[in-house]
Amino acid sequence: MPIYLDNAATSFPKPESVYAAIDHANRQLAVAAGRGRYQRANDADRMLSLARQAAAHLIGAETTQISFAFSGSDALSTAILGYLKPGDHAIASAADHTSVLRPLWHLEQNHQLELTVVDCDENGFIDSNEIKSAIKPNTKMVCLTHASNVTGVIQPTEDVGEFCKANEIAFLLDAAQTIGHLKFDFRSIDFDFLAAPGHKSLLGPLGTGFLLATDKVAEHCDPLRFGGTGSTGNEFNQPTTCPQKFESGNLNLPGIAGLLAGIQWLATDEAIANSDRTNNLTRQLATQLSEIEHVTVYGLEHIQTPTVSFNIAGTDCQTVGMLLDSQFEIECRTGLHCAPLIHKKIGSAEFGGTVRFSPGVFTTEDEIDQAIAAVQTIAREMGAAIQ
Ligand SMILES: Cc1ncc(COP(=O)(O)O)c(C=O)c1O
Missing domain, CATH: 3.90.1150.10 (Aspartate Aminotransferase, domain 1)
Structure with missing residues (x-):
């Protein structure tokens, strides 16, 4: 077997319990969760609730604030493209990943966004004062990657979160490189959005992730995708409440079952x-x-x-x-x-x-x-x- 040292991209292998949960879900549970009144649809729905609770518990959030996503990039795009509106200003950093920068550049190129990208130092560290001095009257969002995926340096997220809260600016935390690492305490950070891949240190399979959006920002964040949610089927409009607002179509049930097992393994x-x-x-x-x-x-x-x-x-x-x-x-x-x-x-x-x-x-x-x-x-x- 080769030696695998690319876990920052995606973790491999996964705990045995993750493979078992995916297999079990594929064979026994992979039905349209919450969309029928038969027992198995209820069981599938219950598994989704457990996974949502487990994800929420990790970061000190409410269960209804967690929307499943297909990856960290998917969650980041939902927050950035859904929340920012024409005329807004946003701040990101030179240590950010393209899954933060590309949606921002896309909006900027389409003349819908004023963007400031603050520099980092020779270790990839962002000085929070640089962010503070970049704000403008129309600043609506600060995006920050919790840990650089290149140098592993931790950014001053507590300070930035506090500052954003005081100035009523939405703080989007890209937790791709920290979620699932037991040493980080997410409860000490004031974020409004948190984007998490499920397939890195949470040890779920590829194709999983989640977005946390607090009630305050979720209300102003438009969905990227529209469609069936298993609820309010007689209404033309997408549900306005989370998580249905951001979860159109059947969910990746086997993947989420694996993600739940990964999160549960982290407590062993x-x-x-x-x-x-x-x-x-x-x-x-x-x-x-x-x-x-x-x-x-x-x-x-x-x-x-x-x-x-x-x-x-x-x-x-x-x-x-x-x-x-x-x-x-x-x-x-x-x-x-x-x-x-x-x-x-x-x-x-x-x-x-x-x-x-x-x-x-x-x-x-x-x-x-x-x-x-x-x-x-x-x-x-x-x-x-x-x-
Ligand atoms: C810092 C950072 N942000 C976002 C992502 C995107 O995550 P995903 O691969 O799940 O889209 C990654 C993935 O490598 C990352 O390292």
């Missing part, structure tokens, strides 16, 4: 032990990579999530990625990681981005040792070529 002793191990392995990985001659680790002192980005002098990141795969059977991500603006600031643009190792809850010490040894070998060979 195994999850707590594995999560501690992942954090320790990440520190070991970052430190030992940084000690290799010709290797630069980005944001070394600031890594807070299992995300270690690096480059080898004189070599573009894609070449390193291909060598890791072809010679060492190590699967990792290379390139811009859908965060196109951060690389100029952290110094990785000349390499075409970074090589990113992202361990997961099932990554072992032996796999990390092998990854470090592989980089040592490549760096030695590349280093010899430079000299």
